[in-house]
Amino acid sequence: MEGFRQIVDYITEHIQQPAQFRSYDTICRQVANRLPNIRKFAARHDVVIFACGLKSSNGKVLHEACRQVNPRSYLVDRPEAIRVEWFEGARSVGICGATSTPKWLMEDCKEAIAAFNIE
Template structure:
């Protein structure tokens, strides 16, 4: 028996311009050449990666890159460390650079700070592609931390410059800055969080309040997905995280529920539409 669910997709959810730019670039080359190497997942969404792989995208690691010569390789929106460019030059690899302009600007700022002999802290996720690229600008000397508690184990200089991965929580960044100031450090803080991400907080809060249930669609690897899911759940406890329509079960919904679907900046619109169709069929 149909549950008569009213399902709406958030029109502002989905790919940010950095991801759109990288995917458009990849699709253009795939159409011309039939294949293209990409350094790491082009986007933190397995379903979108699978769609592009079917068109000829070949995802490679930094180790795989060492074996390539005379090929084209796409650098995704997350950006890369200077060593990658150097290696490409030495091995006649053409880099198709789809680094997000917001990330590139941040890389340049961090490099300038490092060149000016500033001690650098980066609020970001360990091992995240963007963070590896940022750390590369400092000769890997920057201190990366996900949580302020991690810094209890670190012998910090009395004065340093603080940066953030572009997809982190603005509130958390400022809470960290204030706590470090309260601890007596001299902190030169740079809010380098992408506004296309942070402006979504308020939009998603408003969206999430309007429905009985919220289905948040995102890849499990997406940092930004984790932050935005928390935003939705904070205003609507009936928020569910799914990466694939198959993860949905009918018992989530009650008859006549209103359901809102939204997602991360790495979630494709076609996937949210697929989730909508699945829910409407329940």
């Protein structure tokens, strides 16, 4: 969201007449409202598993917010995509998802991680 605002500000400051520029903020408010909490969530964990469809634009925005705070944030669309090496040295793992991510997918990710028997 900050990047969008910076781009708009830059273009607005540098546009030459007679050119005109209009911007339209089409960011989903539900996603924008989740950003502060998702960043706090990502900061609290050593590893974050973000479950959502790989083509979900909202999921990509939320995952990127996690990754900016915690580089060990991974986007997965199924439990089989989770890799054991991601958890090396981790003491805390957080699992979250996009607004439309079904709870069963996050639960399945939890079970897949538990099956690694990481201590």
